[in-house]
Amino acid sequence: MIFSHLVRVFPQILVRNSLHMKVIAIANQKGGVGKTTTAISLAAGLAKLGKKVLLLDLDPQANATSGLGVEADSSIYYPLIGEAEMLDKVVSTERENLYIVPSGMDLSGVEIELARKDDHLTFLREILAGVRKNDEFDYCLLDTPPSLGVLMTSSLAAADEVLIPLQCEYFGLEGLAKIIHIISQVKESGAAPDLILGGIIMTMYDGRTNLSNQVVDEVKKHFPDQIYERVVPRTIRVSEAPSFGKTIFEHEASGSGARAYMAIAHEFLERQGDVPVD
Ligand SMILES: Nc1ncnc2c1ncn2[C@@H]1O[C@H](COP(=O)(O)OP(=O)(O)OP(=O)(O)O)[C@@H](O)[C@H]1O
Ligand SMILES: [Mg+2]
Secondary structure: OOOHHHHHHHHHOOOOOOOOOEEEEEEOOOOOHHHHHHHHHHHHHHHOOOOOEEEEEEOOHHHHHOOOOOOOOOOOOHHOOOOOOOOHHOEEEEEOOOEEEOOHHHHHHHHHHHOOOOOOOOOHHHHHHHHHOOOOOEEEEEEEEEOOOHHHHHHHHHHOEEEEEEOOHHHHHHHHHHHHHHHHHHOOOOOOOOOEEEEEEEEEEEEOOOHHHHHHHHHHHHHOOOOOOOOOOOOOHHHHHHHHHHOHHHHOOOOOOOOOOHHHHHHHHHHHHOOOOO
């Protein structure tokens, strides 16, 4: 199958590394697979476990910003074009330990502006060097747009690890092959030689369908160490939470979506060799 080939050709993207503040890109060039939902829910879960988390909303759609109920008059636009400090644009989400640099309308044309830069692959890594040095946050999560544009590729190049949310459906598998290839290309470009595939999170799992199970089995077969043990079920509550500006932990704390994302937050920390703060 395609994956056996990819793992043979690019084994180096599966090796773990260690740093201080970890930058995690949540990426999949395919749209609507649960990137933003995972970014919000993992960030909120880690914050509940006592980790100080900064979420960067790098998507002009600004779904992570609105999904957290954040209304801000400044956005990540000026830091991205080098006219403001990233740390100066951090705003509180009004939740303990959870901070965001919001996206906004002004981001809609930024891809074109950024593409003109000579360092369009590495500029975000350089911007984040300042945030890393400041060392105020334990984790910096990047919510990325569904494209292969500059915002997405520079996010990969800025990250220590990529987390791939993958919808439990056939086209999800095709998308997985593609993003693994892109991660390898970013590594080989020299922009992020230590970038690794930190995990694959299966989203919108429907246990009643054979297809969901087949897709999970297929990913498990080829990425046994990368696939997260806990899958995220498809639930109405998860899909409606952002319309209230609430995380799943606030919208339905005891539901299956909240339980899954909390288990994933624990699993994430374990994989980092990190532990919750009491
Ligand atoms: N576990 C789930 N159960 C039900 N609906 C979900 C679940 N996860 C995500 N959704 C819904 O699916 C849609 C796509 O999810 P989301 O916005 O997180 O994906 P995305 O990959 O960020 O999309 P885009 O590529 O447009 O940025 C949203 O309407 C979201 O509420
Ligand atoms: Mg999104």
